[in-house]
Amino acid sequence: MSGYLCLDARNRYVLTGGAPLLVSRPHGGEAVRIDAETWAVRVGPGFIDHQAEEFGGEIADGLEFIGNPKLARAAAILRHRDNFRFDPADGTPLTYDEDGVVARGGATKLLFPRIDPAVIGIVELAGENQILLGRNVHHDFFSLIAGYVDPGESLEQAFAREVMEETGRRAEKIQYWGSQPWPPSGSLMIGFHATTTDIEATAPTDGELAEIIWAGPSDIAKLPLPSAGSIAHHMITDWLGRH
The missing domain is CATH 3.90.79.10 (Nucleoside Triphosphate Pyrophosphohydrolase)
Known part of the structure; x- marks a missing residue:
């Protein structure tokens, strides 16, 4: 499993051949690293439907990723990025590390995804x-x-x-x-x-x-x-x- 995984706001993604579809380049927003070979990207409305039609795949419901650690991690980190854009201490925009997981704001304190x-x-x-x-x-x-x-x-x-x-x-x-x-x-x-x-x-x-x-x-x-x-x-x- 290597490449970019696309999930929409409902955490839907495309399955091809029984596996999550990965593409060779990111679509939509900023990519976040899931592991050494896999990145995840949040995509806009309708993109998953278009992707399923283009690649001949089926759309998987968001709850179906619970048993897959990589997919679950992707959904969790993307949710964190969606909800946390500013430093709670001083209101400055957050800057994420190269993996897109850990953030830093104006207060310079590291901010990790909330669980x-x-x-x-x-x-x-x-x-x-x-x-x-x-x-x-x-x-x-x-x-x-x-x-x-x-x-x-x-x-x-x-x-x-x-x-x-x-x-x-x-x-x-x-x-x-x-x-x-x-x-x-x-x-x-x-x-x-x-x-x-x-x-x-x-x-x-x-x-x-x-x-x-x-x-x-x-x-x-x-x-x-x-x-x-x-x-x-x-x-x-x-x-x-x-x-």
């Missing part, structure tokens, strides 16, 4: 073959409980808080499961497994979830779930595989 940690996880009802799922007010599928880490929190504290705020349940025996970068929002998703004895909510919720349910394997098979590339989908299917 926002978020927690997500399985909450299993103790002694039962059921997990807690919620449907966000803005979505039409059921997923796991998730949220961003607050300043001063440990990851475990953040997950326990999110479970309580969103579902009114107390999360116990919180254990690390795994992680996944989520470049569309600049996040790093950290997955956990926990248990609870609270069948019903023990406290008021924040209203973020329109519906909260306990679901077993037979229930989950009938529910709309998160996209296949997401850590939520991986965690749910992993739990199903063990039950």
Whole structure:
């Protein structure tokens, strides 16, 4: 894999022969280095559609890069470049190094791409073959409980808080499961497994979830779930595989 990878604002790119299309010269904005042989460039509206037609490829949805470290890195760094153009200390324009990753402003302090940690996880009802799922007010599928880490929190504290705020349940025996970068929002998703004895909510919720349910394997098979590339989908299917 060598050359220039083009992604639009929705992180769409072109696949040819089952691999991301790389071109011999950059298009659009400034190129950022992904590795020794690969650069990434943000392109304007319609460019990906034109590129797919020109090279006879297919357009890949932005979420499909999650399992590919190079593509995920490209999406994350380009997002950082899109959002951070000025030094937060003095407002001067940022100048990026030759790789297009690390920046320096008028305050001369090095600025690295921002990563926002978020927690997500399985909450299993103790002694039962059921997990807690919620449907966000803005979505039409059921997923796991998730949220961003607050300043001063440990990851475990953040997950326990999110479970309580969103579902009114107390999360116990919180254990690390795994992680996944989520470049569309600049996040790093950290997955956990926990248990609870609270069948019903023990406290008021924040209203973020329109519906909260306990679901077993037979229930989950009938529910709309998160996209296949997401850590939520991986965690749910992993739990199903063990039950």
